[in-house]
Amino acid sequence: MLTIVNNEEWSGIQYRFLESADLLEAFEQARIEHLGVSDEWTIAISSRTIFDLEVDDGNLADAQFVTVEVFDVSPDYSASDDSDPVALTDPLIGELAGTTGVDWERC
Numbered sequence: 001m002l003t004i005v006n007n008e009e010w011s012g013i014q015y016r017f018l019e020s021a022d023l024l025e026a027f028e029q030a031r032i033e034h035l036g037v038s039d040e041w042t043i044a045i046s047s048r049t050i051f052d053l054e055v056d057d058g059n060l061a062d063a064q065f066v067t068v069e070v071f072d073v074s075p076d077y078s079a080s081d082d083s084d085p086v087a088l089t090d091p092l093i094g095e096l097a098g099t100t101g102v103d104w105e106r107c
Contacts, residue, residue: 012069013089014056014107017097023053023060026099032092036060046092048074053092065107068092 027034027044034044039059044051050072056065068089086106097104 011085012052012054012067013086014065014067015089015093016105016107017064017066017100018103018105020058020062020064021097021100021102023055023063023066023096023100025061026096030095030099032095043071044092046095047088048076049088051089051092066093 023042024036026032027042032044032046034042034053036042039061040055042053042060044053049070052069052071054067055063056067058064070085070088073088090106093104
């Protein structure tokens with residue numbers, strides 16, 4: 001069972017890819033499950049955690065700025081773990097960036 005995250009405690013984290021990244025291709029190559037909601041927005045499941053990922057400018061096939069929110073957390077993640085959502089979102093962005101070969105930074 002996943003735990004719903006309190007949105008007041010876990011706000012979206014913004015990232016910038018240093019070059020345009022095809023996140024749709026990255027999800028496929030990294031075998032990260034995702035459900036496209038629109039050209040700019042997808043829901044991703046990685047490490048049994050559900051993320052809301054939205055491209056701030058452009059679309060998922062040509063992304064540079066994205067915002068990632070933690071929607072549901074793996075039951076393996078306990079309340080005693082780091083309460084900073086960056087501990088969950090950085091690995092996801094790092095995996096996508098590594099798959100595409102594009103560097104990234106947190107905004």
